[in-house]
Amino acid sequence: MLQKNNIFILAGLFEKDEENNLFKAYVCVGKDGLVASFRKLHPFINPFLTPGDSYCIFDIHGWKCGILICYDNNIIENVRATTLLGANVIFMPHVTMCTPSLVREQVLLIRNYGKKEWKIPHLSGLSLTE
Numbered sequence: 001m002l003q004k005n006n007i008f009i010l011a012g013l014f015e016k017d018e019e020n021n022l023f024k025a026y027v028c029v030g031k032d033g034l035v036a037s038f039r040k041l042h043p044f045i046n047p048f049l050t051p052g053d054s055y056c057i058f059d060i061h062g063w064k065c066g067i068l069i070c071y072d073n074n075i076i077e078n079v080r081a082t083t084l085l086g087a088n089v090i091f092m093p094h095v096t097m098c099t100p101s102l103v104r105e106q107v108l109l110i111r112n113y114g115k116k117e118w119k120i121p122h123l124s125g126l127s128l129t130e
Helices: 070-074 076-084 103-113
Strands: 009-016 022-030 033-039 057-060 063-067 089-091 122-124 127-129
Touching: 022 057, 022 063, 033 057, 033 063, 070 076, 076 089
Parallel strands: 063 089
Antiparallel strands: 009 022, 022 033, 057 063, 122 127
């Protein structure tokens, strides 16, 4: 399917490393296999999860992309760092469970930081839409 349609799939999963540490991860897979893998930086809810230690930048059809998982998005420095590393698009799998989120303010900040004219996003339920 990926080869036939030249598409990418992003999916969340749990991953173990060589030392048996457990991570919450998100991967991007394309027609040639694994494109990118990101481990959640701030898994504060579960004491059994190990935090990741790096940001992730990768290319999809000429777009520089990054990934931040759930609460990683609420820490503005993660969003800023991912953007400064070159990301034009940040995939933000995010479940707030009715917890207030700063995603809208972060998107506005990044857009202002890039000094481009963009539409102001609006929230629909708990999702960011434009």
